[in-house]
Amino acid sequence: MIGLFWAIVGRDLRLALRHGADTMGAILFFIVTATLFPLALGPSPELLRHMAPGIIWVCALLAALLPLDRLFGAELEDGSLDQLLLLGVPAALVALAKITAHWLTTGIPLLLAAVPLATMLGLPASALPVLLAGLFLGSVVLSLIGGMGASIVLGARRGGVLLPLLTLPLATPALIFGAAAIDAASTGLPWQPDLELLAAFVAGALPLCPLAAGAGLRAAAE
Amino acid sequence: MLLTGPNGAGKSTLLRVLAGLRKPDSGQLLWHGESVFADRALHASQVAYLGHQDALKPGLTVTENLALFARAGQGDMQAALEAMDLLPLANLPARLLSAGQKRRTALARVLLANAPLWLLDEPSLGLDANAITLLGHALAAHRQQGGLVIATTHVPLPLTNVQPLALPGAGDSAADTFYQQEEDA
Numbered sequence: 001m002i003g004l005f006w007a008i009v010g011r012d013l014r015l016a017l018r019h020g021a022d023t024m025g026a027i028l029f030f031i032v033t034a035t036l037f038p039l040a041l042g043p044s045p046e047l048l049r050h051m052a053p054g055i056i057w058v059c060a061l062l063a064a065l066l067p068l069d070r071l072f073g074a075e076l077e078d079g080s081l082d083q084l085l086l087l088g089v090p091a092a093l094v095a096l097a098k099i100t101a102h103w104l105t106t107g108i109p110l111l112l113a114a115v116p117l118a119t120m121l122g123l124p125a126s127a128l129p130v131l132l133a134g135l136f137l138g139s140v141v142l143s144l145i146g147g148m149g150a151s152i153v154l155g156a157r158r159g160g161v162l163l164p165l166l167t168l169p170l171a172t173p174a175l176i177f178g179a180a181a182i183d184a185a186s187t188g189l190p191w192q193p194d195l196e197l198l199a200a201f202v203a204g205a206l207p208l209c210p211l212a213a214g215a216g217l218r219a220a221a222e
Numbered sequence: 223m224l225l226t227g228p229n230g231a232g233k234s235t236l237l238r239v240l241a242g243l244r245k246p247d248s249g250q251l252l253w254h255g256e257s258v259f260a261d262r263a264l265h266a267s268q269v270a271y272l273g274h275q276d277a278l279k280p281g282l283t284v285t286e287n288l289a290l291f292a293r294a295g296q297g298d299m300q301a302a303l304e305a306m307d308l309l310p311l312a313n314l315p316a317r318l319l320s321a322g323q324k325r326r327t328a329l330a331r332v333l334l335a336n337a338p339l340w341l342l343d344e345p346s347l348g349l350d351a352n353a354i355t356l357l358g359h360a361l362a363a364h365r366q367q368g369g370l371v372i373a374t375t376h377v378p379l380p381l382t383n384v385q386p387l388a389l390p391g392a393g394d395s396a397a398d399t400f401y402q403q404e405e406d407a
C-alpha cells in the first residue's frame with residue numbers, strides 16, 4: 001500500500017516534469033506578485049523590511065492556490081479518478097498522495113524562491129532560517145487544506161472561484177503565525193511559540209485533511 | 223454477462239455501481255456475501271473497470287500510463303502489452319495515439335489489474351477488426367481462468383455462451399421509476 005502511495009506520487013511528479021510550464025507558473029506568479037510590492041509601495045527600505053514577512057506569506061498563499069484546481073480536476077475530466085479510486089487503496093491515501101505531489105512541486109519551489117525574494121525586500125539574514133522553517137510548515141498546511149478544498153469543489157461549476165473562498169479563510173491561522181514568527185525573529189523577540197503553533201496546525205491537518213479530501217473524491221466520482 | 227439496452231437505460235450507471243464507485247439508490251451490493259461498501263478498497267482490488275473514457279495522460283508514454291496499475295495489480299506489463307499488440311507503441315506518448323490505440327491501452331490496464339471481475343463499458347469502442355479479435359482472445363482467456371466479465375455493448379462482441387441482460391429503455395415503466403428515484407435523490 002505504501003508502495004502504491006509512492007507510485008502515485010511518482011506518477012504525478014513525472015506529469016509535473018512533462019508539463020513544466022504549469023509547474024513553473026505558480027513559482028513565477030509568486031516572484032512576480034512579490035516584486036510588484038516595492039513598485040507599488042515605494043522604495044523605502046524600512047517600510048519594505050517591515051512588510052516583507054506579510055508580502056512573502058500572502059504571495060506564497062495565493063501562488064500555492066494556482067495549481068489546485070487542476071490537482072483533481074484533470075483526473076476527473078479524463079476518467080483517471082475512477083481508476084485511481086479502483087487501485088485498491090483507500091481514497092484518503094490517494095488524496096494524500098496527490099497532496100504530497102502538490103507540496104513537492106509547489107511548496108518546495110516556493111521555499112527556494114522565497115530566499116531571493118526575502119533578500120530583495122531587505123529581510124535581515126538572521127530571520128531567513130525562521131522564514132524558511134515557517135514557510136516549510138506553512139506550505140504543508142496550504143497543500144493539505146488546498147487539497148481538501150480542491151476535492152470538495154471537484155465537479156462543481158465555477159469550482160475555480162469557490163476554491164479560494166473555501167481555502168483562504170481556513171489557511172489564515174497559518175498565515176498569522178508564520179508571518180508573526182518572521183516578525184519576531186527580525187526584531188529579536190522569541191519566535192519559537194509561533195512556529196510551534198504552526199507545527200501544531202500541521203499535526204492537526206495531516207490526519208484530517210486527507211480524510212475529508214478522500215470523501216470529496218468519492219462524492220465527485222459518484 | 224452482456225448488458226444491452228438503449229442509450230440512457232442505465233448500463234454505465236449499473237457498471238459504476240458494480241465497481242463500487244457509486245452507491246446504489248436502493249438495495250445492497252454483495253460480493254461473496256460481504257457488502258461492497260463495507261470496504262471499498264478491498265472490493266476495488268477485485269475489480270477491473272473500463273469506463274467510457276480511456277483515462278490516459280497525454281504527456282506520459284503507454285508504459286508510464288500503465289505502470290501504476292501494473293504495480294497495483296501485480297500484472298505482467300510485457301504480456302498485457304503483447305496481448306493488446308501495443309509493444310511497438312510502448313514508448314510513445316499517449317497524445318500521439320489514435321482513438322483505437324488509446325482504447326487498447328485502456329484494455330491493457332484491465333489485463334494488468336489481475337482481477338476476477340471485469341466491468342467493461344463498451345470495450346470495442348473505436349477498435350478495428352484486428353483489435354476486436356485480440357479483445358475476444360483476452361476475454362476468452364480471462365473466462366478460461368474462471369474470471370467474470372460484465373460488459374455493455376451496442377455491437378456484437380466476440381463472445382460465446384453469454385448471458386444477456388437487456389435493460390429497459392427510458393420509455394419503459396421500470397426506467398421511469400428509476401428516473402423518479404434519481405430526481406428524488
